[in-house]
Amino acid sequence: MISIDSKKLSGPCRCGHNHKMFTRLVRIESGCLQRFDEWMNQAGLTGKRAAVYDENTYAAKGLRRPAAQQEIVLPPKNLHANERATGMVLAQLEEDVKVLIAVGSGTIHDTIRYCAKERGIPFISCPTAASVDGFCSTVSAMTWEGFKKTMPGVAPVMVLADTEVIRQAPLHLALSGVGDILGKYTALLDWNIAHLLTDEFICPVIEDMTRQAVVAVHDSCHQVAKHDPEAFERLTYGLLLSGLAMQMMGNSRPASGAEHHISHFIEMEPESLPLHTMALHGEKVGVGTAIAAGVYHKLAEAEDIRPLLHACVPASDAFFSQIFGVRLQPSVSKENQDDCMTGLSPEKVTECWPAIRKLIQELPTQEELEKLFREIGAKSTLEELNLDPSVLPQLLDYSPFVRNRLTLMRVRRMIGSMR
Ligand SMILES: [Zn+2]
Numbered sequence: 001m002i003s004i005d006s007k008k009l010s011g012p013c014r015c016g017h018n019h020k021m022f023t024r025l026v027r028i029e030s031g032c033l034q035r036f037d038e039w040m041n042q043a044g045l046t047g048k049r050a051a052v053y054d055e056n057t058y059a060a061k062g063l064r065r066p067a068a069q070q071e072i073v074l075p076p077k078n079l080h081a082n083e084r085a086t087g088m089v090l091a092q093l094e095e096d097v098k099v100l101i102a103v104g105s106g107t108i109h110d111t112i113r114y115c116a117k118e119r120g121i122p123f124i125s126c127p128t129a130a131s132v133d134g135f136c137s138t139v140s141a142m143t144w145e146g147f148k149k150t151m152p153g154v155a156p157v158m159v160l161a162d163t164e165v166i167r168q169a170p171l172h173l174a175l176s177g178v179g180d181i182l183g184k185y186t187a188l189l190d191w192n193i194a195h196l197l198t199d200e201f202i203c204p205v206i207e208d209m210t211r212q213a214v215v216a217v218h219d220s221c222h223q224v225a226k227h228d229p230e231a232f233e234r235l236t237y238g239l240l241l242s243g244l245a246m247q248m249m250g251n252s253r254p255a256s257g258a259e260h261h262i263s264h265f266i267e268m269e270p271e272s273l274p275l276h277t278m279a280l281h282g283e284k285v286g287v288g289t290a291i292a293a294g295v296y297h298k299l300a301e302a303e304d305i306r307p308l309l310h311a312c313v314p315a316s317d318a319f320f321s322q323i324f325g326v327r328l329q330p331s332v333s334k335e336n337q338d339d340c341m342t343g344l345s346p347e348k349v350t351e352c353w354p355a356i357r358k359l360i361q362e363l364p365t366q367e368e369l370e371k372l373f374r375e376i377g378a379k380s381t382l383e384e385l386n387l388d389p390s391v392l393p394q395l396l397d398y399s400p401f402v403r404n405r406l407t408l409m410r411v412r413r414m415i416g417s418m419r
């Protein structure tokens with residue numbers, strides 16, 4: 001059993017910021033859903049409740065369904081966190097509902113946190129699979145009108161993670177969660193690099209929480225593959241801790257860097273490339289992490305980066321149109337309007353290069369990550385995601401444009417023959 005009294009994470013921090021934490025309590029325990037009412041009373045949450053599921057979760061064996069006056073069960077076919085799913089929930093949701101309960105995986109959570117924000121009511125998170133780290137997030141990771149973006153949402157006031165339910169979910173969901181967390185290796189590296197290059201804000205407490213999440217999951221992932229109950233508790237803890245770190249930050253910076261951009265780029269299925277896979281978010285993130293680690297270690301081989309550097313040329317609408325297609329171009333152009341690379345000079349990159357190389361040395365190598373994924377039975381390469389490995393160069397060049405956030409992958413535009 002693990003309990004996180006997240007109220008304590010709210011307030012003044014040694015980084016100088018006043019972090020806001022909406023989640024008051026996180027309980028990770030086998031069977032905790034059986035005491036749902038008790039936890040609701042303890043949290044002082046009263047009023048009419050609506051619980052939202054997809055049909056598969058609703059019918060899952062071993063799931064103790066929280067008592068709620070309204071139950072909304074969504075058809076799982078083509079269910080994604082998008083305008084269609086939120087529309088279905090909001091259309092059914094009774095006027096006088098005071099508390100929403102999300103029972104399910106990431107998609108249900110992202111849908112519900114958006115609806116809770118729309119209605120101005122709190123929601124309780126009951127994850128049923130250890131598949132993503134977004135349960136405690138304040139923003140909804142959605143595909144809105146085809147474009148992968150974060151939408152306004154609210155964080156759950158309470159998380160009740162029943163590890164016995166989570167352990168019974170298909171194993172590939174948990175392995176996807178492992179991939180999502182190991183992605184923090186490159187995400188944290190990118191954050192530190194951005195801090196060096198552009199003085200972007202970084203909080204040591206939030207960084208440390210995210211690192212703890214990586215350690216917890218890295219140390220237990222072999223046991224997760226063996227269905228070990230304690231390892232599932234550690235994995236769930238890692239996922240929730242990473243989510244709380246994002247919540248403290250107010251955005252996904254601690255948890256999402258080049259590896260997530262690779263994953264999002266694949267999900268967007270840009271017109272110029274044959275990218276279509278049924279792989280899960282964390283599977284794509286895991287592979288993206290290994291790929292990014294390979295690129296970063298390769299870059300770090302250059303002791304002197306100066307001769308390879310040139311000023312960064314902003315990408316044009318025509319370029320975005322060509323890569324993403326006319327459907328996605330307006331959103332991509334808008335996202336990249338104030339390019340985070342503006343003002344970053346080759347001199348600055350040269351100055352920071354020794355420190356960047358040092359950071360990269362601490363990153364696991366592509367080979368180490370791929371080996372680990374293979375050992376636990378997770379997807380480790382583009383081929384295993386059912387993607388053509390020949391798309392790799394384009395994946396590296398274009399994926400940073402899905403998010404206007406400084407990563408070393410984006411800085412590559414200034415290195416060698418990169419755009
Ligand atoms: Zn802080």
Ligand SMILES: [Zn+2]
Pocket residue numbers: 132133180260281285
């Ligand atoms: Zn993720």
